[in-house]
Structures are given as C-alpha cells and as structure tokens.
Amino acid sequence: MAGFISNLLILLLLFQNICLGFRSPLSVFKRYKDTSRSRSTECLGSDQPVISFGLSDFALDIRMPAVTPKQSDTYLCMSVPLPVNDEAYVVDFKPHASMDTVHHMLLFGCNEPSSTENYWDCDEGTCKDKSNILYAWARNAPPTRLPKGVGFRVGGETGSRYFVLQVHYGDVSAFRDKHKDCSGVTLHLTHQKQPLIAGMYLMMSVNTVIPPGKKVVDADIACHYKRSPMHLFAYRVHTHRLGKVVSGYRVRNGQWTLIGRQSPQLPQAFYPVKYPVDISYDDILAARCVFSGEGRTTETHIGGTADDEMCNFYIMYYMEAKHAVSYMTCTQNANPEMFRNIPQEANIPIPVKSDVLKVMHGHHEETKDSDASSLLQQDKKEEEILDHETKDSDASYFLQQAKKQEAEILDQDFHIAEAVEWPGLDLKLGQVSGLALDPENNLVVFHRGDHVWDENSFDSKFVYQQRGLGPIEQNTIIVLNPRNAKLLHSTGKSLFYLPHGLSVDKNGNYWVTDVALHQVFKLGPNDKEPLMILGMALQPGSDKNHFCQPTDVAVDPITGNIYVSDGYCNSRIIQFSPNGLYVMQWGEETSLGRSRSGQFRIPHSLALIPDLNQLCVADRENGRIQCFRLETGEFTREIKHKAFGRELFAVSYVPGGLLFAVNGMPYPGEAESVQGFVMNFSTGEIIDTFTPLRKSFEMPHDIIASEDRTVFVGDVHAKTVWKFASAEKMEHRSVKKAGIEVQETKESETIVEARLKNKPESTDSLKNMDKQHLVQQASTTGVSLVLITTLLIIPVVVLLAILVFIRWRKTTVYGGKGGGGINLGNFFANHKGYSRKGFDRLSTEGSDQEKDEDDGTDSEEECSASSLPPAPSSS
Numbered sequence: 001m002a003g004f005i006s007n008l009l010i011l012l013l014l015f016q017n018i019c020l021g022f023r024s025p026l027s028v029f030k031r032y033k034d035t036s037r038s039r040s041t042e043c044l045g046s047d048q049p050v051i052s053f054g055l056s057d058f059a060l061d062i063r064m065p066a067v068t069p070k071q072s073d074t075y076l077c078m079s080v081p082l083p084v085n086d087e088a089y090v091v092d093f094k095p096h097a098s099m100d101t102v103h104h105m106l107l108f109g110c111n112e113p114s115s116t117e118n119y120w121d122c123d124e125g126t127c128k129d130k131s132n133i134l135y136a137w138a139r140n141a142p143p144t145r146l147p148k149g150v151g152f153r154v155g156g157e158t159g160s161r162y163f164v165l166q167v168h169y170g171d172v173s174a175f176r177d178k179h180k181d182c183s184g185v186t187l188h189l190t191h192q193k194q195p196l197i198a199g200m201y202l203m204m205s206v207n208t209v210i211p212p213g214k215k216v217v218d219a220d221i222a223c224h225y226k227r228s229p230m231h232l233f234a235y236r237v238h239t240h241r242l243g244k245v246v247s248g249y250r251v252r253n254g255q256w257t258l259i260g261r262q263s264p265q266l267p268q269a270f271y272p273v274k275y276p277v278d279i280s281y282d283d284i285l286a287a288r289c290v291f292s293g294e295g296r297t298t299e300t301h302i303g304g305t306a307d308d309e310m311c312n313f314y315i316m317y318y319m320e321a322k323h324a325v326s327y328m329t330c331t332q333n334a335n336p337e338m339f340r341n342i343p344q345e346a347n348i349p350i351p352v353k354s355d356v357l358k359v360m361h362g363h364h365e366e367t368k369d370s371d372a373s374s375l376l377q378q379d380k381k382e383e384e385i386l387d388h389e390t391k392d393s394d395a396s397y398f399l400q401q402a403k404k405q406e407a408e409i410l411d412q413d414f415h416i417a418e419a420v421e422w423p424g425l426d427l428k429l430g431q432v433s434g435l436a437l438d439p440e441n442n443l444v445v446f447h448r449g450d451h452v453w454d455e456n457s458f459d460s461k462f463v464y465q466q467r468g469l470g471p472i473e474q475n476t477i478i479v480l481n482p483r484n485a486k487l488l489h490s491t492g493k494s495l496f497y498l499p500h501g502l503s504v505d506k507n508g509n510y511w512v513t514d515v516a517l518h519q520v521f522k523l524g525p526n527d528k529e530p531l532m533i534l535g536m537a538l539q540p541g542s543d544k545n546h547f548c549q550p551t552d553v554a555v556d557p558i559t560g561n562i563y564v565s566d567g568y569c570n571s572r573i574i575q576f577s578p579n580g581l582y583v584m585q586w587g588e589e590t591s592l593g594r595s596r597s598g599q600f601r602i603p604h605s606l607a608l609i610p611d612l613n614q615l616c617v618a619d620r621e622n623g624r625i626q627c628f629r630l631e632t633g634e635f636t637r638e639i640k641h642k643a644f645g646r647e648l649f650a651v652s653y654v655p656g657g658l659l660f661a662v663n664g665m666p667y668p669g670e671a672e673s674v675q676g677f678v679m680n681f682s683t684g685e686i687i688d689t690f691t692p693l694r695k696s697f698e699m700p701h702d703i704i705a706s707e708d709r710t711v712f713v714g715d716v717h718a719k720t721v722w723k724f725a726s727a728e729k730m731e732h733r734s735v736k737k738a739g740i741e742v743q744e745t746k747e748s749e750t751i752v753e754a755r756l757k758n759k760p761e762s763t764d765s766l767k768n769m770d771k772q773h774l775v776q777q778a779s780t781t782g783v784s785l786v787l788i789t790t791l792l793i794i795p796v797v798v799l800l801a802i803l804v805f806i807r808w809r810k811t812t813v814y815g816g817k818g819g820g821g822i823n824l825g826n827f828f829a830n831h832k833g834y835s836r837k838g839f840d841r842l843s844t845e846g847s848d849q850e851k852d853e854d855d856g857t858d859s860e861e862e863c864s865a866s867s868l869p870p871a872p873s874s875s
Contacts, residue, residue, distance in 0.1 A: 050083050056191040062165050063184035065118050069169040075122035079113035079164045087156030092188035093144055095137040102183050103170035107135040109160030126164045132200050132327050135185060136236060138267035147233055150318040151194035153326060197324035198316060203287040205311035206331050210242060210300040214293040219311040220339045222286040223330035225279050228323035232277045234270040234316035235260035240309050242291045242300060247346040248313045250277055251284040256343050263350035270316060274612055274657060274682050285330060287313040288346045344631055345613045348558050416678055416690040416711060422723035424485035425694060432714035432721055434502030435704040443482045443712055445721060446502035446512055449474035453498050453875050462540040462548055462569045464497060464516040472496055477510055501552030515549040520564055532580050542570050544582040554606040556630060563606060563615055571600035586633030595622045597635040605650040618651040625651055639684040645672035650703045657681045660711055662700040676713060692722050699875060716875045
C-alpha cells in the first residue's frame with residue numbers, strides 16, 4: 001500500500017509539472033503585476049491591469065490613477081509599460097471616458113515616457129523619444145477601429161515598450177464634488193502574428209506664415225511615396241483656431257482621390273476613410289490646410305502654443321507585415337504647381353453650427369512645448385471646441401459595445417425595427433410622395449391630398465389632363481413631431497397639382513417638385529407664395545428652362561447649388577446655381593441591353609453626401625443607385641443588389657456612412673420582396689433589411705433617415721408614413737439592481753423587432769457585463785476554452801490509465817501484494833543527473849495573484865479551467 005501511495009504522489013507531481021507546461025500565458029505578467037503602480041479603489045474598472053483570455057490574447061487596462069483636475073483645460077499624462085518583452089499586437093481599443101468630463105484622449109506608443117511619476121502635467125511632454133499615436137477618442141466623434149487582421153506592433157526589438165495616455169479635461173465644473181477620475185482605454189493585445197501591420201503617416205507643414213488680416217491662406221504639403229503599397233483606413237486633421245478645413249489626397253497620374261477632409265474645429269479624432277484608398281510606389285500624397293488670418297494683428301507661424309498655428313494631416317494605414325513601417329512623415333511640398341489642380345472642395349470650409357460649439361475663451365492656454373523637436377508632441381494643446389449639447393450615455397454605449405464587433409471601421413452592427421406605437425400610421429393623408437427632416441429634426445411630409453396620379457392624368461406627350469380639378473385645396477406640406485406625430489405646422493394649400501419630391505435646406509426652406517406642373521418650387525416655412533420657381537408651368541420639355549415630370553430636388557448645404565432629377569420623361573440631373581441659374585446637366589436615357597454608367601431610367605430620388613462631395617441617385621427602373629461628383633457630374637460608383645429587384649424607389653444618406661433605400665413591388669413570378677435596406681456606404685454591402693409589422697408596404701415611395709438612425713418611409717399607395725428605429729437606439733435611464741447597472745426604457749414607444757434577416761443579439765448580456773472581459777470576443781473565448789479543456793483532460797486520462805495498469809499489475813503479478821509496485825522514484829534515481837530537488841515541494845508563492853474573482857476561475861498556477869419589365873408605373 002505504501003508503494004502504491006508513493007507512486008500516486010509521484011504521478012501527481014508529474015501531472016502538476018505537465019499542467020505548468022500548459023499554464024496560461026498570464027504567468028509572464030507576474031513580475032509586471034508586482035512592480036506596477038497601485039490602482040486607487042475609486043477606479044471603477046477592473047483592479048487587474050492585465051487580464052488574460054485564451055492562450056495568446058490579453059487585455060491591458062490603462063487608466064488615470066484617480067485624478068482630480070484643478071482647472072479647466074488640464075492635460076494629464078500617465079504611462080504603462082508593456083507587460084511582455086516579446087512582440088505583441090494591439091488589435092482593438094475600448095475607451096472608458098465620460099463626455100461630461102473628458103474632452104479627448106490620445107494614446108501614444110514610445111520607449112521612454114517623459115516622467116516616471118504616477119501621472120504628470122503634459123506640459124512636461126509625453127515621451128522623451130519619438131512617439132506614435134495609436135488611438136484617439138474625442139467627444140461626439142467615431143471610435144477608432146482597426147480592420148480585421150490589422151494590428152499595431154509593439155514590444156520585441158522594434159516596437160514601443162511603453163504606452164502613454166494623455167487626457168484633456170475640458171470643463172472641470174463636473175469635479176465640484178472632488179470625485180476622482182479614472183478615464184482611460186483598454187487594449188486588446190495578442191501574441192498571434194498579424195498579417196497586416198498598422199502604422200501612422202504624418203503630413204505636416206513646418207514653414208507656413210499667416211499674414212494678419214488675410215482672409216485665405218493655403219498651406220500645402222506633398223511627398224512622393226517610395227515604399228511598398230499601403231492601404232489607408234482612417235485620418236485625423238489638426239490645426240489651432242485659425243484653421244478652416246484640412247483635406248488629404250492621393251494623386252496618381254494627375255487624378256486626385258480624396259482620402260478625407262474635415263473641419264479642425266470639430267472633434268479631432270480619427271475618422272474612417274469612406275472609400276478604400278491604396279497608395280502605391282511613386283504616388284503622391286498631398287494635403288492642404290486652409291487658414292484665415294482675420295482678427296490677427298501680427299503674423300502667425302507654425303508652433304506649439306495657442307498663439308501659433310499647426311497644419312497636420314494624420315493617416316492610419318496598414319501594410320503587409322514583411323514590408324511594414326510603423327511611422328512615416330512628410331514635411332515638404334515636392335510639387336507646388338500641382339496644387340493648381342486640387343479639387344475645389346479643398347477650399348470650401350465645412351460648416352460648424354455656432355449653437356453647438358462653444359469656443360473656450362479665458363481657459364487654460366497652451367504653453368510652449370517642452371520638446372519642440374518631437375513632431376507629435378506639438379499635438380498636445382490644440383484649440384478646443386466643446387459640444388455643450390452632448391450628454392454622456394454610458395448605458396447606450398455599453399449596450400452597443402456588448403455586441404460582436406464588425407470588421408468594418410464604422411460600427412454599423414444594428415438592426416432596424418418598426419416603432420409600433422408610432423401614431424403617424426393613422427394620419428389622414430393623401431398619396432404620400434415625399435419626406436424630409438427640417439433643421440429641428442421634425443418630420444416634413446409632402447402629400448397629394450384628394451388628387452391621385454392615375455392612368456388618366458397625362459396624355460402621351462406628358463401634358464397634364466386634369467387641370468379642371470384645380471390645385472389641391474388641402475395643405476400639402478405638413479410638419480409633424482417625429483416622436484408622437486403631433487401636427488406642428490402645415491402649408492402648401494392651392495399651390496400644387498401632383499406633388500412628388502421634397503427636401504429641406506439648411507435654412508428650413510422647403511424645396512418641392514410637381515410632376516403635373518413640371519416645376520420645382522422653393523417655399524419659406526411661413527410664406528404663402530414661392531420664393532423661387534424653376535420650369536414653365538404645365539409645359540413639359542427637355543431644354544434648360546423646362547422639365548418633364550421632375551422627381552426630386554436637393555440643395556448643397558455648403559455651396560447652395562440646386563440639383564434636380566428630371567425625371568419620368570427625361571433622364572438627366574440638372575445643376576442650378578443658388579439663385580436658380582442653369583449650370584450644367586448630365587445623364588442620358590438607358591440604351592438597349594445592359595444600362596451603362598450615367599444612364600437613367602427614371603432618376604427618382606436624390607441623396608446628397610456633402611462631406612464626400614457626391615450626389616447619389618435612385619435609378620428607379622434600373623434597380624440601382626448611382627453616385628456622382630457634385631462639381632463635375634463624374635460617375636463614381638454603382639450600388640446594385642439582386643435583393644433590390646427591378647425597381648429602387650428612394651435613397652437617403654446619414655452622416656457616418658449609412659445608406660438607406662426602399663425598393664418596389666416585385667414583378668409577377670419574381671421572389672424579391674418589397675422592403676427597406678440599410679447599407680454600408682463605403683462597401684455597398686447590405687447590413688440589414690426591414691419591413692413593417694402593422695399593415696404591409698404597398699408602394700414605398702420615399703425614405704428619410706436621421707443621424708440618430710430613426711427612419712421614416714412614405715407609401716404612396718397605402719397613404720401613410722411608417723417609422724422605424726434602431727433596435728439598440730432607445731433612450732434609457734439607469735437604475736441600481738443587485739449592484740449592476742440595469743437599463744430601462746424611457747421612450748414612450750415600444751420598439752419591436754421587425755422581420756429581419758439579421759436578428760439582433762439578446763440584450764441579456766448587459767446583466768452579465770461585469771463578468772465579461774473588456775475586449776474579449778466570444779469566438780476567441782470558445783476556442784480557448786475548448787483547447788484548454790482538451791489539454792487538461794488528456795493528462796487526466798493518462799493518469800487514470802497508469803493507475804489502472806498499476807492496480808492490474810499488482811493484482812496479477814503479485815497476487816495483490818503491494819511490495820512489487822513500480823517505484824518511479826527508484827527508477828529515476830538510477831539515472832545519472834537525478835536529484836531529489838526535482839521532487840521537492842513546489843513553491844506556491846504568488847499563485848493567487850492573478851485569480852479572477854469575477855468568474856471564479858483558478859489562478860494560472862493551477863490546472864483547472866472554466867468551463868426584364870412592363871411599362872413602369874406612375875407615382
């Protein structure tokens with residue numbers, strides 16, 4: 001018996017050594033854990049700065065150590081060492097910041113922070129050596145997202161060994177209660193080699209001088225690219241208070257391709273590149289910053305203080321790992337003559353609403369940089385613009401972030417559902433032909449009252465045949481509260497015969513088309529008579545002064561140019577100046593066979609994308625969307641899907657990269673259903689489809705979407721307006737329940753999931769969010785658990801087999817006597833180099849230091865694991 005026990009103990013020790021061979025990679029962080037700075041108990045995040053999940057992935061929590069800024073516009077920095085010596089890759093970021101207190105955060109990678117203190121004033125600098133921006137978070141700006149398979153390389157021989165977090169606290173009135181702030185970011189890192197390596201390309205002007213009082217000053221930067229191909233996925237602009245717009249381009253064979261343009265007076269975070277842009281050997285990268293010296297009495301130079309200026313255009317890119325370069329700069333203008341051909345958009349300022357922005361006067365100003373030689377260090381004290389209407393909504397944020405992250409840069413993982421308590425469905429309307437949102441986000445509806453477009457409305461020459469009815473006697477333009485459909489305003493009585501298209505300009509003017517009158521009208525909200533009329537009443541035509549059943553109108557909010565889609569009996573887009581003068585037109589009738597680019601078969605609906613300088617057209621009877629450059633009418637792209645069927649009626653764009661559309665009824669024998677579509681504008685991919693629960697779409701004629709992803713659809717046959725909303729977009733209020741933040745709806749409507757192709761994930765995960773790792777993905781967890789469990793089961797099975805064999809041998813060979821058992825201790829002792837030290841009791845010091853108390857799993861020192869068509873219809 002003694003021999004048996006001895007053998008069993010030896011086998012258990014061997015088993016423990018085997019387990020140690022498969023222990024979690026978190027064990028490499030012990031030394032980091034012991035030496036890392038203590039974290040205040042007032043921080044609400046995990047008290048573990050390093051969290052392991054899987055065999056190769058881990059999270060690094062980087063937080064301000066419970067700070068209380070004393071004055072507004074304070075910049076505080078802190079550093080965290082990379083907890084591993086070997087190479088790793090940052091593949092995702094999760095911010096932890098409240099917009100009530102934090103204006104922006106920047107995360108740098110470098111090898112030597114400017115200070116070794118727990119935290120320090122960033123006036124001292126961020127890094128002593130060269131630093132790279134890895135991440136940026138700003139109020140009211142999209143989060144930085146890395147495409148799938150892309151990572152920032154850190155550690156090893158060439159990567160950064162420290163992370164430096166810079167937090168800008170804007171208005172510190174939120175700190176009157178003297179509470180501590182622990183804002184920061186959690187990084188998801190992996191040891192798995194990434195096929196694509198992310199990097200940063202900085203374009204910066206170093207010699208621009210802005211004369212006092214000069215209205216427009218251009219700062220141009222251009223460099224020839226002489227490296228391996230790189231792919232661009234995000235950009236960031238930066239100037240101080242004199243900057244109006246910053247634009248970046250790729251120039252190839254004389255063709256300018258926009259990378260991105262933005263107002264530097266908006267949140268200076270990284271914005272996604274809307275279209276994929278690749279840079280090849282000998283391409284030119286070009287950028288322009290537009291300044292105004294108005295208000296200055298002396299020259300303004302490039303520098304690092306508030307009275308100086310800066311012109312920076314940052315580009316995030318990725319390259320194949322074998323050719324990767326993590327950081328590149330361009331500070332010259334290699335070809336000044338080329339900027340004569342720069343697109344006009346580069347000098348058109350992007351409007352910034354004055355009622356949304358508050359310039360911070362009298363606050364803490366920038367001080368002279370302590371390290372002027374560092375290119376990126378100049379970035380630390382930018383001119384700040386605060387959005388005082390923005391409210392922090394941690395609950396809504398976490399509800400969205402709990403879902404599986406898309407590989408797309410834009411976070412577009414949401415689902416559209418009908419708002420079933422929307423009373424607008426019961427409104428008494430005529431045929432609903434057009435929808436729009438006014439500057440206050442109220443819903444504007446254009447309907448036909450008691451008039452109907454039918455087969456008797458026009459003759460073969462498109463002349464209206466029912467003039468005897470007179471104009472519509474009802475108000476044809478009604479304004480509704482978008483939440484409860486309450487009537488706010490109405491107009492348009494005795495003006496129109498057959499309403500069709502509608503849009504609202506930035507000043508709240510209504511722009512409409514009438515297919516019977518063959519005209520376009522501009523009306524003020526409170527005006528009885530039109531402010532502008534384009535076209536000749538009741539006279540169809542195809543010259544500069546006539547339309548033929550114009551379908552829609554759109555007004556560029558930047559230039560004021562007017563675009564008209566014309567129409568049912570013409571196949572063209574016409575551009576007019578803001579005062580109604582003809583400028584140009586493009587488009588032609590679809591030829592026999594396959595339709596070509598720039599050909600139309602009823603251009604039915606228009607969607608302006610002003611930030612990309614494009615106009616998209618719902619080419620109805622060709623069942624597609626075509627997009628064109630605003631200034632030239634040049635075709636840029638087509639979006640077409642089988643699911644559209646033969647007809648696509650309307651299209652709407654939402655800033656941030658979402659395109660909404662509705663199609664027509666299928667032809668007999670065709671399977672495509674009438675439905676709404678949500679698309680990623682960058683890729684054209686359909687993200688979601690939606691249909692109503694109450695009633696059914698009959699002939700959805702127009703669609704409009706707001707920035708908060710509320711969608712309205714007007715149906716010309718059903719004579720109604722449906723409302724849809726993102727299933728994740730509900731206003732919430734937080735309540736405490738069992739120590740967990742639980743979200744309850746505050747909105748009066750009930751959001752019900754419609755018939756979707758992609759069903760939203762359950763929000764039950766919110767209840768268990770405090771038990772989930774911050775950046776862990778479900779697929780990774782599943783694979784890791786299966787792998788770990790398998791590795792643990794194998795030694796157990798082997799151990800049991802050995803014990804059975806021993807028992808059998810004792811029974812059969814020795815007749816049940818224990819004296820002849822296999823003595824592994826003696827066996828090993830007979831071999832050269834044996835030492836009893838190999839079987840001394842193992843030290844358990846620090847074995848519980850990385851224990852995860854949330855999920856109850858054991859520490860890394862132990863071996864347990866947790867478990868073709870007829871004639872087109874009118875309308």
